[in-house]
Amino acid sequence: MHPDTDDAAVQADAYIDSLLIGHARSPVAMAGDAGGGPLGGQPGVRDAIRLLEKGLPRFHPSFLFEQWLADHLRRQADPGGDGESSGRIVPIAVIRAQGAADARHPDKRLLVGGAIASGVSIAGAAMFAWRRSRN
Amino acid sequence: MLRRGKDRASVLVNFDVDRSAVEAARRDPRAFEALYRKYVAQVYNFALYELRNPHAAEDLTAQVFTRALAGLPGFREQSAPPGSSFRVWLFQICRNAVSNERRRARRHPDSPLDLALEIASTDDVQAAAVERDQLERAWQAIGQLPDERRQALVLRFVEEMSTREIGEVLGRSEGATRVLIHRALQAVARQLGRGSDAPRH
Numbered sequence: 001m002h003p004d005t006d007d008a009a010v011q012a013d014a015y016i017d018s019l020l021i022g023h024a025r026s027p028v029a030m031a032g033d034a035g036g037g038p039l040g041g042q043p044g045v046r047d048a049i050r051l052l053e054k055g056l057p058r059f060h061p062s063f064l065f066e067q068w069l070a071d072h073l074r075r076q077a078d079p080g081g082d083g084e085s086s087g088r089i090v091p092i093a094v095i096r097a098q099g100a101a102d103a104r105h106p107d108k109r110l111l112v113g114g115a116i117a118s119g120v121s122i123a124g125a126a127m128f129a130w131r132r133s134r135n
Numbered sequence: 136m137l138r139r140g141k142d143r144a145s146v147l148v149n150f151d152v153d154r155s156a157v158e159a160a161r162r163d164p165r166a167f168e169a170l171y172r173k174y175v176a177q178v179y180n181f182a183l184y185e186l187r188n189p190h191a192a193e194d195l196t197a198q199v200f201t202r203a204l205a206g207l208p209g210f211r212e213q214s215a216p217p218g219s220s221f222r223v224w225l226f227q228i229c230r231n232a233v234s235n236e237r238r239r240a241r242r243h244p245d246s247p248l249d250l251a252l253e254i255a256s257t258d259d260v261q262a263a264a265v266e267r268d269q270l271e272r273a274w275q276a277i278g279q280l281p282d283e284r285r286q287a288l289v290l291r292f293v294e295e296m297s298t299r300e301i302g303e304v305l306g307r308s309e310g311a312t313r314v315l316i317h318r319a320l321q322a323v324a325r326q327l328g329r330g331s332d333a334p335r336h
Contacts, residue, residue, distance in 0.1 A: 006310070009317035013298055016316075020295050044324030045317070048276070052292045052323065055273030061179040065193050072197065073171055073204055077164035 008042060012049065015039050019053050151212060153221040160207055167204050174222060175200070177294055178229050184277075184289045185233045195236060199229045222296075223303040230286065230304060276323040284319035291316055 015038050039046035074081065156173075159166040178199050182192035203225055212220040277285050283305060290296045290304060302312035 005314060005317070009313045012317050012320060013313050016291060020292075044327070045320045047327060048320045048323035051269065051273050051276070051327065052288060052320075055269040056277070056289070056293050057270065058176070058293060059180045059183045059192075060176045061193060061196065065196075066175055069175070069197050069200060070168060070171060073167060073200055074165065076201065076204055077167055081165075 008045070011039060012042065012045050015046065016049055016053070019049065151220055153219040154212070157207070157210065157221050164204060164207070167207065170203075170221060171200055174225055177222075178225060180293055181226065181229055181286075181289060182233065184293065185286070186236065191236065191240075195229070195232050198232050199225065202228050202232075219300075223300055226290070226294075226296075226304045272327070276326050279326065280319055280322060284315060284322065287312065287316050288319050288323075 018038075039049070153170065153173075156166070156169050160170060175196065179192055179196045182195040182199075183189060186192050186195060206228075210221070210224055277288055280288070287301055287305065290301045291298070296304070298313050298316065299309045301316070302309045305312060305315075307315065
């Protein structure tokens with residue numbers, strides 16, 4: 001491998017790390033500077049990184065599917081059991097975990113089952129799914 | 136098991152984050168649910184980016200977790216901590232399932248995922264237009280990449296895996312994975328009309 005290619009790849013990797021942890025101007029990112037800001041020597045790669053970091057949304061399966069699969073796996077794990085949800089509000093716990101992840105990227109879209117949703121509507125969908133599973 | 140590190144700090148952080156959950160699931164398969172809840176969205180995400188169809192992504196997600204639960208007794212930690220050997224193993228299963236699905240369906244995703252472009256309505260029309268444009272360009276950029284490069288970028292930017300973890304999923308060294316990602320980024324840069332800073336590969 002050409003040393004220049006290795007160095008450029010290492011710099012780009014460090015820049016991605018710094019963006020993902022939310023500190024684009026951290027010392028790690030600055031190590032890749034060759035003038036003109038982070039990755040100044042690779043403006044095209046820097047722009048690509050910024051586009052992908054902001055532009056690629058996260059998806060979440062629908063909560064009905066998630067619960068269905070949980071029940072399916074429960075039956076597989078415990079063939080003698082009833083395989084039914086015990087009524088625990090599990091989707092809410094999942095939402096909290098997802099919300100925590102998104103808190104690091106408040107500008108990143110989250111799509112639930114194919115529909116882009118805000119944190120409020122996600123909670124509503126989860127509650128709806130939970131109520132349906134109880135009926 | 137803690138690994139001996141170069142200093143005390145590394146000893147403190149060098150553990151597999153899923154080890155206790157995996158051991159619990161081995162003892163009692165019903166405990167697998169904790170691992171499922173933790174990773175279901177990530178697996179679904181990857182499947183959706185690869186198959187670009189929500190129903191196919193759900194089917195594939197179900198396959199992956201069913202296989203993982205059945206295969207858990209044979210699972211062995213492969214990767215060095217920190218991180219999760221289980222997550223790497225899960226994505227290896229997922230990647231194989233995607234390949235099988237592609238062979239079965241004999242088709243490659245060939246169009247942007249329309250649902251991703253259904254940006255939520257907002258009062259700020261200009262901001263919505265910018266967001267839509269950004270999303271479209273990102274989708275088009277990764278959609279035109281060869282499989283391995285696209286998968287590496289999705290694992291890096293969407294799943295936020297480390298380069299080492301991605302290498303383990305793809306069966307490559309960390310250095311080779313870093314170069315693979317860099318070349319993928321150069322390809323994206325060329326699509327954006329910003330390719331003059333890097334040599335072609």
